[in-house]
Amino acid sequence: MSRYGYLPGLSEGISRREFIKLLTIAAATMGLPVGFVKKLEAAVKSPMRPPVIWLHFQECTGCTESLLRASNPALAKLILDIISLDYHETLMAAAGKQAEDVLYHMINKYEGKFICVVEGSIPTKDNGIYCQIGGKKAIDILNDVGNKASAIVAIGYCASFGGVQSVDPNPTGASGVLQVMKDKPVINVPGCPPNPYNILATLLYVLTFKKIPELDKYNRPKFAYGRRIHDHCPRRAHFDAGRFAKEFGDEGHRQGWCLYQLGCKGPVTYANCPTTQFNDVGVWPIGIGHPCIGCTQPKVGFFLPVKFKVKPQEAVPPEQFPPITVKQGKVTVAGVAAASAAVGAALGAAGVIATRLPDKREVDHEGKTKES
Numbered sequence: 001m002s003r004y005g006y007l008p009g010l011s012e013g014i015s016r017r018e019f020i021k022l023l024t025i026a027a028a029t030m031g032l033p034v035g036f037v038k039k040l041e042a043a044v045k046s047p048m049r050p051p052v053i054w055l056h057f058q059e060c061t062g063c064t065e066s067l068l069r070a071s072n073p074a075l076a077k078l079i080l081d082i083i084s085l086d087y088h089e090t091l092m093a094a095a096g097k098q099a100e101d102v103l104y105h106m107i108n109k110y111e112g113k114f115i116c117v118v119e120g121s122i123p124t125k126d127n128g129i130y131c132q133i134g135g136k137k138a139i140d141i142l143n144d145v146g147n148k149a150s151a152i153v154a155i156g157y158c159a160s161f162g163g164v165q166s167v168d169p170n171p172t173g174a175s176g177v178l179q180v181m182k183d184k185p186v187i188n189v190p191g192c193p194p195n196p197y198n199i200l201a202t203l204l205y206v207l208t209f210k211k212i213p214e215l216d217k218y219n220r221p222k223f224a225y226g227r228r229i230h231d232h233c234p235r236r237a238h239f240d241a242g243r244f245a246k247e248f249g250d251e252g253h254r255q256g257w258c259l260y261q262l263g264c265k266g267p268v269t270y271a272n273c274p275t276t277q278f279n280d281v282g283v284w285p286i287g288i289g290h291p292c293i294g295c296t297q298p299k300v301g302f303f304l305p306v307k308f309k310v311k312p313q314e315a316v317p318p319e320q321f322p323p324i325t326v327k328q329g330k331v332t333v334a335g336v337a338a339a340s341a342a343v344g345a346a347l348g349a350a351g352v353i354a355t356r357l358p359d360k361r362e363v364d365h366e367g368k369t370k371e372s
C-alpha cells in the first residue's frame with residue numbers, strides 16, 4: 001500500500017514467486033547478475049524508501065495505461081503500489097483541492113527525498129498557458145515539485161523529448177522536462193509508451209543504489225538504451241542479405257523480411273525493444289510487422305515521416321566488447337578483424353581474443369597466439 005492507502009485496487013499482494021520473478025527481470029534489464037536480486041528486494045521492502053510523486057501534463061496517458069494493461073498485473077502493482085507511489089493523478093481517488101493538498105503536503109514533508117516521475121510534455125509558449133491543472137500552469141507545478149525532488153524521472157517520449165505535440169510548428173512550445181529543469185538530475189525513459197520493465201528497472205536502480213544510473217548523451221539509462229534496435233533485430237539477416245518488404249502485405253512483408261524500405265528507423269534508434277519486448281508475450285513493433293518509428297530517439301519518432309528512409313550508421317560494438325583500436329604487437333586488431341571478416345564468422349572471435357592479450361604477442365589468422 002502507498003503511505004496514504006488511497007490508490008484503489010492495487011493493494012492485493014503479489015505472490016513471492018511473482019515478486020522475485022519481476023525483480024529478476026529487472027536485474028537482467030539493468031545488466032546486473034542474479035545475485036543483485038536480494039539487494040533490489042531489500043530496497044523495495046525498506047520502510048525508508050523514498051516516496052514517488054507522479055505528475056501528468058500534455059500526453060495521452062498511454063504510459064500509465066500501458067503499465068496498467070500489462071499482461072502481468074503484478075508488474076503494475078510492483079511499480080505503482082509497492083514502490084510506494086504516493087501521488088498519481090490518474091489513479092488516486094482524491095480529486096480537486098484534496099488532491100492538491102496531498103501533493104503539497106508530500107513535497108514539503110519529503111523535500112529533497114522523493115522521486116518525481118513526470119509523464120507528458122510541458123508547454124512553454126505564451127507563458128505556459130496551454131496546460132493548466134486546477135488553474136495552475138504545468139510549468140509552475142513542475143517547478144514547485146521538481147525543485148524539491150531528489151531526482152526526476154521523465155517517463156515517455158513526451159516528457160523526455162516533447163512528444164508528437166512538439167513536432168513543427170509546435171503550437172504550444174511543448175518541451176521535455178530537461179528543457180525546463182536544467183539544474184536537476186533528470187533521467188529520461190523514452191518510448192511511446194516506454195517499456196514497463198524499463199520504468200521498473202530505472203526506479204529500482206535509483207531506490208537500490210541511491211544514485212542515477214549511467215546515462216547516455218540524451219540522459220537515457222545506458223542499460224536500456226545503449227544499443228541500436230538494428231543491432232539486435234531478428235530481421236537483420238534479411239537486411240544484410242538485401243531482402244526487403246516493399247509494401248505492407250506484399251510477399252516480403254508476409255515472409256518477415258526487413259522493413260527498412262517501409263521506413264524502419266531501427267538503424268538510428270537506441271532501445272532494448274528487440275530483447276525486452278512488450279506485454280510478456282513477445283510482441284513489439286517490428287515483431288508484428290510495423291517498422292520502428294524511433295519512439296525512443298529525439299528528433300526521429302514523429303519527426304520523420306513513416307516512409308522516410310534513415311541512413312544506416314556504422315555498426316557499433318557493444319560497450320562490454322574490447323576496444324577495436326588498440327594495437328596488439330605486430331598485428332593490429334583492425335587487421336585481425338579484417339582477416340576475420342574475410343575468412344568467416346568463426347574467426348570473428350580472433351579480434352576479441354586479440355584485444356585481451358598483453359603487448360608483444362602476435363595473433364595469427366586463426367586466432368592462435370605466440371610470444372614475440
Ligand code: FSX
Pocket residue numbers: 058059060061062063064119120121155156157158159163164191192193194
Ligand atoms: Fe506521451 Fe505518455 Fe506516448 Fe502517450 O504519458 S509517450 S503520447 S504513450 O502517454 O506521454
Ligand code: SF4
Pocket residue numbers: 229230231233234235236237239257258259260264265266267286292
Ligand atoms: Fe530490423 Fe528495421 Fe534494421 Fe530491418 S531496418 S533489420 S527491420 S531494425
Ligand code: F3S
Pocket residue numbers: 191192229269271273284285286291292293294295296
Ligand atoms: Fe518504439 Fe521502435 Fe521500440 S517504435 S517501441 S523504439 S521498436
